[in-house]
Amino acid sequence: MPVTDVITDPDNLTLTIIADFAAPVERVWDAYADPRQLERFWGPPGWPATFTAFDHTVGGIAQYHLTGPRGERSSGRWEFTRIEEPTVFEVLDSFVDDAGEPIDGFSAMRMTIALTPTAEGTRMTGTSHFDSVEALEQVVSMGVIEGTKMAMSQLDVVLQDLRDYAQGKGTRLELLDDTHVRITRLIDGPRELVWRAHHDPELVKQWMTGPDGWVMTENTDSTVVGETYRTSWAPVGDTEGQPFGFEGEVILIDAPRRAVTTERMQGTEGPTTLNDLNLYEEDGATLVTLLVEYPDQETRDTILATGMVDGMEASYARMESVVLV
Helix, strand or coil: CCEEEEEEECCCCEEEEEEEECCCHHHHHHHHHCHHHHCCCCCCCCCCEEEEEECCCCCCEEEEEEECCCCCEEEEEEEEEEEECCCEEEEEEEEECCCCCECCCCCCEEEEEEEEECCCCEEEEEEEECCCHHHHHHHHHCCHHHHHHHHHCCHHHHHCCHHHHHCCCCCEEEECCCCEEEEEEEECCCHHHHHHHHHCHHHHHHHCCCCCCEEEEEEECCCCCCCEEEEEEEECCCCCCCCEEEEEEEEEEECCCEEEEEEEECCCCCCCEEEEEEEEEECCEEEEEEEEECCCHHHHHHHHCCCHHHHHHHHHHHHHHHHCC
16 A cells, blocks of 8 residues: 555644655656546545646646545545645645535645655655644544545556556456455456447447356346346356346446446345446556445455456456457
């Protein structure tokens, strides 16, 4: 994890987060100075950021919102008060409503981001200054420390060339906590086509065929929030087994970037997972990121033990060889 220390100092009314990255100062600065790169890590997994304004000058304003997997929204605003490229910038950081106006009961924080070179790359020191102990405790109680740690863990990916980071490494699984996992796979193809491969029923049938000796027998997809979907498989020939399938509801769509759905075995009341699919393209390749939320650790471990990740790797490899040729 990039975060190496968190210091809460009520006496000085500050919260400091220190993180180390294996990249030069200039590269880390670029990630903070470019809203498209910021969107990839400013927000914990499941809450990606969207910057709708970004004037990176002293006195300039940046507006952003985080969108949760169920459509929840949290908005913020930065006013840049100091910029010393490529080592320091400072902002007044405010919680705002959808119209960009400050929310009553939340005072603005002064946040300083300082980048210093190290033998291994760069140390980022982010210090937030509060006007009272109550304001500091309020932010801590909201989970800002945990959220920032998870957000910073995504910056390593941003700082690397996408192909260097993921090409040839197959489908990778990360256990984020007891109920969340992150699965990533680089697909050698453009995002628009990878999105279609996930949502066009005819394309889905070409690569999501299930285990050897099985075929997809049903695929009713939807990209409309509130609608449902069903996907089924059955054995063929001498293959043993009982037909099975999944069903769920579309929760959020941001084509061709993000799709959030629920998922459960057909004909059951659960357990239900929340599947948050994100697609990011760079240099003609698309990083597929699937964040899965389970109801509890036991369900997580039971589902992962079925060989789910190996099955996903076989399917993604088939997508590249059959759909994206």
